[in-house]
Amino acid sequence: MLPWSAEPAGRLDHHVVESDLLRGNPLGDPHERPLVVYVPPGYDDSPGRRSSSVYVLLGYTGHVGMWFNRMPFRQPYPELADAMFAAGDAPPAIVVYVDAWTALGGSQYLDSPATGRYHSYLRDEIVPFVDGRYRTLADRDHRAVTGKSSGGYGAMVTAMLAPDVFGALATHAGDALFEVSHRPRFPALARRLRDMYDGSYDKFLADFRGRLAGTKEGDLELLEMYAYAAAYSDDGIVRLPFDDVGAVVPEVWERWLALDPVVMAGEPRHAEALRSMRAIWVDAGSRDEYHLDFAAVAFRRALEAAGVPGERVHFELFEAGHGGIEYRYPLALAWLSHRLA
Template identity: 25%
Template sequence: MRAQLFYERARSLLRPTSATTAATVAVVIAVAGSAVQAQPPEIPSFTDGHGLTLVDSEAHSSTDFTITVTTAQLSGQHKIRVFLPAGYTTAPDKQWPVAYFLHGGAGNPDDAAAAPALRSDSMITVAPDGGLKGWYADWVMQDTALGAANWETFHTDQVVPFIDANLRTRTDRHHRAVIGLSMGGFGSLHYAQSRPDLFGHVATLSGGIDFGMAEIRAVVLATELNLPGLPCSSVPAGPCPDYGPYVDSDAIFGSPYPFFNADRVWKAVDPAAPANLAKLADTAITLYTGNQGLVDHFTAIATTTVENRLNALGIPHRAVNYEDGSTLAPTCDGGHNYGCWAPAIADYVPRLEAAFAAAS
């Protein structure tokens, strides 16, 4: 419609005269038409608030865009990618459920594109930056090479209300989910426990969700120290290339050593701790993991521990150990990669959509 109006206006202004031939008018209109078609897709406008300042936006399509924000809670600029349902603009009075996707270590918000099921026509998907090794935590040390690092506050106290203020969302917990994988698998379960008022649904995939395991703590330390050769493929392109600059091994959660209660922060945020799992009594919980390769061998153990403790607490949940991946998808080898996570998310999203619909 806009293009047609543009053409009609151009014709009225450029009627053929002795100086302007019909051929010239045709060329002008063709060029003008190209300009109209080349206009970037329109995306919702955002207003600063909740501690976030918008500094940039990029439209990938009319339903896929990235905004860049700054906040006093974190050093630097940080991206938030958003997938809107296809009917968002054509149903101006409708409010939509929201799923938050938390990427893995060395990842970024664009990793969400590696899981096509997150582009749902039944909900908004928001993929905020979680840092190369942010671990979805407010760091114990704020004076490292990375500066301010209050990732949990950024996500739960700023991003969530900022999205609710700028998009047409359903703001109750029954219409909000958090989904995370690897490092983000810790983040999703931890956020569901620390903020049950926000999230009524949680899914964790190959998550580092048992801080009682020395092997899981060792992975966190390896990301802090950016140790070379760390086995990881939590990014779509393959093995993690870089976890950013070296920081102290106590930077994120304090001392990891279980002596004289030095590891009290680790224990306080441990997603597998029964006291924390008890906070999920009214939350829809889904756990996914494979059991192949060095990393998922341990995430399978952690997931089993969480499952057993949920059973002991009488808390309903759904657990899927797809083992070598043969029962999940041809792309899945049971390892720590998007060949498994993308089909696992494709299994989860329709169930989440149905739960959202039932809550409505």
């Protein structure tokens, strides 16, 4: 496989969106955000044709420019998606690559007083921006949200929180089942925080921001946990879900669990939202390092308990870990495109 890009059969448009909702956010992050919109082959030649749309969310530390990173012998997702549409393997769809990066590495695509209004930004600004400039089928029954890892989390919660906007979802190794995927990491993080920073996140953040990121052991693990704590905050104060000996802080942990997709799916209004989905794709690698394969199984069971018809759900565990699974995304994209068209 050639190590450089080829001319796409479709077209990638690069935009900058000025967000009123992100202006003045608590982290001081830019309110002007990049947005990449892909239109499939033949879009410009068929002015009367409208297409479904699929919104793609990145995982933790992801920003929209990373979609174009190239690994040896692998193609990035935008090229894989383009090749799929060019081959006629799915009905044409408009693919929207969303940026919701923060100074902490991610937002979980939630409205949080500690990070900013990233759920509302996607729902109320990005979707109307795309519908106003492209020939979309501007209806929830023809619009999906997808993502991997934290992006998969974003896809699950966005579909539950905004079923009037999104009518389908795909989650690849999405964050869920927090008791299994997050809680076991607390003691190791508490120990690292104690041994390297006297138990102080303020000391860690001051050190992290004063040097090149990733140059000390545990940098991203500590920052990631803090980013989640910020995203799940309900009052703007970042509280850790564990104490100095790695034990759970119940009142904080309950807030996290309330935002666990597996738990959310059991609530009547979210269960109703999931039942309204036209299509739900759930997959994960069977040896996921964060045990998100178990999370995928638990979310599928939650869908069943919520009464989502089995024919609307695609579930699969495949041989892989957490990384290097970009080849799975076009499979879900094709499956969703058929059901949204």
